[in-house]
Amino acid sequence: MRRVYLDNSASTRVDDEVVEAMLPYFTEQYGNASSTHQWGQHAKQAIEDARAQVARLLNAQPTEIVFLSGGTESDNLAIKGIAAAHCSRGRHIITSAFEHPAVLASCDQLEAQGFTLTRLPVYREGIVRLKDVRAALTDETILVTVMLANNEIGTIQPIAEIGALVAERRAAGQRHLHLHTDAVQAVGKIPVDVKQLGVDLLTFTAHKIHGPKGVGALYVRRGVRITSQMHGGRHERDRRAGTESVPLIAGIGKAAELARVHMDERAVHMRQLRDYLEAQIIERIPDVSRNGDAEQRVPGVANFNFDFVEGEGLQISLDLKGIAVSTGSACSSGSTEPSHVLLAIGLPRDSGHGSLRFSLSKDTTREEIDYVIETLPAIVEKLRKISPRTKKKTAEHAE
Numbered sequence: 449m450r451r452v453y454l455d456n457s458a459s460t461r462v463d464d465e466v467v468e469a470m471l472p473y474f475t476e477q478y479g480n481a482s483s484t485h486q487w488g489q490h491a492k493q494a495i496e497d498a499r500a501q502v503a504r505l506l507n508a509q510p511t512e513i514v515f516l517s518g519g520t521e522s523d524n525l526a527i528k529g530i531a532a533a534h535c536s537r538g539r540h541i542i543t544s545a546f547e548h549p550a551v552l553a554s555c556d557q558l559e560a561q562g563f564t565l566t567r568l569p570v571y572r573e574g575i576v577r578l579k580d581v582r583a584a585l586t587d588e589t590i591l592v593t594v595m596l597a598n599n600e601i602g603t604i605q606p607i608a609e610i611g612a613l614v615a616e617r618r619a620a621g622q623r624h625l626h627l628h629t630d631a632v633q634a635v636g637k638i639p640v641d642v643k644q645l646g647v648d649l650l651t652f653t654a655h656k657i658h659g660p661k662g663v664g665a666l667y668v669r670r671g672v673r674i675t676s677q678m679h680g681g682r683h684e685r686d687r688r689a690g691t692e693s694v695p696l697i698a699g700i701g702k703a704a705e706l707a708r709v710h711m712d713e714r715a716v717h718m719r720q721l722r723d724y725l726e727a728q729i730i731e732r733i734p735d736v737s738r739n740g741d742a743e744q745r746v747p748g749v750a751n752f753n754f755d756f757v758e759g760e761g762l763q764i765s766l767d768l769k770g771i772a773v774s775t776g777s778a779c780s781s782g783s784t785e786p787s788h789v790l791l792a793i794g795l796p797r798d799s800g801h802g803s804l805r806f807s808l809s810k811d812t813t814r815e816e817i818d819y820v821i822e823t824l825p826a827i828v829e830k831l832r833k834i835s836p837r838t839k840k841k842t843a844e845h846a847e
C-alpha cells in the first residue's frame with residue numbers, strides 16, 4: 449500500500465543532514481557542555497554554533513536565543529516568565545482565541561492566579577484585527593501574545609503591525625509592555641525577522657522544520673527581563689536550568705540553517721502542490737469549503753470543511769488507504785470535541801467535525817497529491833451515503 453504523509457504541521461521527517469549533524473554528539477563528543485575538559489568544550493562549541501545558526505534564521509543575536517525542550521516549554525517560559533518578572537507593573541495579558549494550547553493553558557493558569565485576560569476574536573478569516581488589539585490595550589497590559597501562523601488553518605497574523613502598536617505605547621512610557629509570538633508554524637515557511645516583527649519574545653521548535661523532537665528555542669530580545677521557570681544550574685544565562693541536550697541542539701541548528709538556505713524553494717514547492725490539491729478537491733467534491741483566509745497564510749497547509757460527514761471518519765478511512773492527515777491539532781486529536789480553532793473562526797459545532805487539515809512538506813510529491821485526489825472523493829461519497837447528517841439534510845429538503 450502507498451503511504452502518503454500529509455501531517456507535517458504535526459511533525460516532520462528529520463532530514464538526513466540533520467541526523468548526521470547530531471550523531472557525533474551521541475557517540476563521540478558526549479561531554480557535558482558545562483565541563484571544562486575537551487569533551488565539555490566541544491559540546492559547548494556545538495551549542496554556540498547552533499545558537500548562531502538559529503539566530504541567523506531569525507535575524508537575532510546569538511545571546512538572545514535560549515534553548516529548551518520545544519514549543520510548549522518556550523511558550524510557557526515566555527508567558528509565565530514575563531508575568532512573573534513584570535507583575536508588579538500590571539496584570540493584564542492579551543492573547544487570541546485560537547492560540548496553541550501551550551499558550552492558552554499558560555494564560556489560563558495566570559488567570560487563575562489573578563491576572564486579567566483578553567482573548568481577541570479572529571473572525572471567519574482567522575485573523576486578529578489590529579483595532580481589537582488597540583482597544584484591548586490598557587496601562588495594566590504587560591504582555592500581548594499572538595501567534596504568527598495558526599497551526600490548524602495556517603493563517604498569518606499581523607504581528608509587525610501589533611509590534612508597531614506596542615512600540616508606540618512603549619515610547620509613550622509603558623515600558624513593561626511586551627510582545628510575544630508563537631512562530632512555531634511560521635519559521636522556515638515564511639521569512640521571520642524578529643526586528644521587522646518588533647517582537648520581544650518568539651517561540652520556535654525544531655520538529656516542524658525537519659529537526660528532532662524535544663528541542664526548541666525562545667528568542668528573548670536583549671534587555672528583556674524574564675523569570676526562569678526551571679530552577680537548578682545556571683545554564684542558558686540563567687534562563688533555563690538543566691544540562692543541555694547537545695545532540696538535539698546540534699540538530700535544531702542544522703535544521704535552522706537548512707530552513708534558511710532553502711526557504712524560498714521549499715515555499716514555492718509547497719504552495720504549488722497545496723494550491724493544486726485545493727483546486728482538485730473543490731472541483732471534484734461537492735459541498736466542501738475552505739477554512740481560513742485564502743491569501744494570508746503559510747504555504748503547505750489546507751484546511752477543508754466537508755459537509756454531512758464526520759472528520760474522524762474521513763481521517764480513519766484515509767489512514768486505511770495509507771494517507772495521514774489530521775482533524776485538528778495533534779494535541780487535541782483523540783478528543784471528540786470540535787477544534788477550538790474552528791469554533792473560533794465561527795464554524796458551528798457540528799460542522800467542525802467534518803474538517804480535515806492537509807499539511808505538506810518540502811518532501812511531498814505531485815504523485816502523492818494525485819493519489820490523495822484519486823482516493824478522497826470516493827471516501828467522502830461513501831461516508832456521506834451512510835452519514836446521519838446526510839439523512840437529516842435530505843429530510844430537511846423534503847420538508
Ligand SMILES: Cc1ncc(COP(=O)(O)O)c(C=O)c1O
Nearest residue numbers: 518519520548599630632633653
Ligand atoms: C503553534 C504551535 N505552538 C506550539 C507547539 C508546541 O510545540 P512542541 O510540540 O515543540 O512542544 C505546536 C506544536 O504542535 C504548535 O503548532
